[in-house]
Amino acid sequence: MDKKHFCVNACVAISYLLWPAFVVQNLRILNCSIEVGEKRFVASALQVQCDEGAHPKLKAVAIVELALLVPALPALLLYRLRKLDVSEGSWNRKHLFFLFGGFRPGFEYWEAVVLGRKFLVLAIGVFLADNTFGLQVTACMWVVAAATVLQLLCKPYHNETEQNLEEWSLGSITFACMIGQYILQADGEKGLGVSGVAVCRALVGIVIMGTLARFVLFFVSELRGVVQ
DSSP states (O other): OOHHHHHHHHHHHHHHHHHHHHHHHHHHHHOOOEEETTEEEETTEEEEETTSTTHHHHHHHHHHIIIIITTHHHHHHHHHHHHSOOSTTSHHHHHHHHHHTTBOTTOTTHHHHHHHHHHHHHHHHHHTTTOSSSHHHHHHHHHHHHHHHHHHHHOOBSSHHHHHHHHHHHHHHHHHHHHHHHHHHTTTHHHHHHHHHHHHHHHHHHHHHHHHHHHHHHHHHHHHHHHO
């Protein structure tokens, strides 16, 4: 691998890893959900009043970045991996294989779909963080449930075990959100009692630990295969 090849691969990998943090920081600038009297403040920095001082400039930059830069990575992946050559020796194969190597032919672009799901979850996490009606949990549940259905219908992974792990992971998150919504609707301990809330939390814990155990077993088995 020459220096140019290495530099391009590093830039793509770093962009992919930093993309979620970049999205969150831009969304936080726009989140003016804290109101005190007639004034609004940035939820992530209560000392900053919305539309005052430097905030209008930051807000304009955030809007531009969300409109242009944030969609750039998913759009790039969707276009390059769906429309252009991904065969041996191609540019996509040299620089983007780590993003599509695990997917079946015809689903090389699937990581763009995953980034879209991540964006929706991040936006929900930022803008509905202070919602008192349980909308954050409900919205997240619907997004993950839709992602689970897509995963079941498309089955984009080469490896059946990886496919099962993704389905299990999405399904467990959906289940956890359902339990969280149930607790919120029942008004916590007021409606369910201490024991009821404890049972709900225990169910979520069991599902999460079960999912984690499956991932650990999968990686251990893969490691053994590499060693052997």
